Amino acid sequence: MQQVYGSPAMLRTAEVERPQPGAGQVLVRVRAASVNARDWHVMRGDPKIARWMDRSVFGRRGPANPVPGGDFAGTVAQVGDGVTDLAVGDEVFGEAVSGAFAEYVAVARGLLDRKPANLSFEEAAAVPLAANTALTCLRHVGDGERVLIIGASGGVGTFAVQIARARGARVSAVCSTRNVEAARSLGAHHVIDYTRDTVTGRYDTVLDLAGTRTLRTLLRLVEPTGTLVLSGGGNFDGGSWFGPVGLLARGQLARPFVKPAIRAPLAEQTPQALTELRDLIESGLLRPAIDRAYPLADTPAAIEYMETEHARAKVVITVAPAS
Known part of the structure; x- marks a missing residue:
């Protein structure tokens, strides 16, 4: 305690x-x-x-x-x-x-x-928390969409890769060198090692779970008709006043002025969400x-x-x- x-x-x-x-x-x-x-x-x-x-x-x-x-x-x-x-x-x-x-x-x-x-x-x-967060962030994703997941090897990211794949998306995962094979094993079609390569291109959905990139950088990765989803928890760096809240706030302020949609959904735990996750797990689509x-x-x-x-x-x- x-x-x-x-x-x-x-x-x-x-x-x-x-x-x-x-x-x-x-x-x-x-x-x-x-x-x-x-x-x-x-x-x-x-x-x-x-x-x-x-x-x-x-x-x-x-x-x-x-x-x-x-x-x-x-x-x-x-x-x-x-x-x-x-x-x-x-x-x-x-x-x-x-x-x-x-x-x-x-x-x-x-x-x-x-x-x-x-x-x-x-x-x-x-x-519960990590998988429901991933599920909430990716509910809008449909078959054939290109999805970029930044922070794909973390707690939420490992679920997000699998859920996006289960929804028929083409998944690109961003992680460090030591996690490349793990991301592939979870179903990512393409893995980007951010320690070696720059993340480029445009995607229908970008899910940022790292909270380390600027809003401007993230928006450049999203199609004008696409969606940027912000859900970064960050890592402890000695303490801060705003931490990931700063990026989330900037995203909300920018929403009326940019073409890609910006979402920062809050995952609410419900019996329905847990049942949906249990069904995905028992069907073999999520682990x-x-x-x-x-x-x-x-x-x-x-x-x-x-x-x-x-x-x-x-x-x-x-x-x-x-x-």
């Missing part, structure tokens, strides 16, 4: 009361969780402007909720009043507001669903890619790796082994 903003070293293991599910909630025994860029943003209170944007997540001096973690997979331990379609022992996955880096988490029924049958708990925990797994006691190391080492694919946390 964490009381004040800071580095992963601020996180402490502590005994807390087992949460109780309220009406419409489900208590989940967490088997695995996963780390997202959102977790280190909340942990550090970075960018600083976020501390004034969403007080349900960001407090002034520390996170609003001391136990971090969103994505999880586990088994139902108890159901609250009004929950009739799940029973104790059912395997589920979903995205909590917070508290998933723990043995138990209480979650609204609308934020979880039944776990894909063909995934382990660790694999299922890697899905989570995992970089590393850490035990719960090493959660600080998992977050540090995520925020500083440009993690390939997803970083997961094993909370309790399946029995």
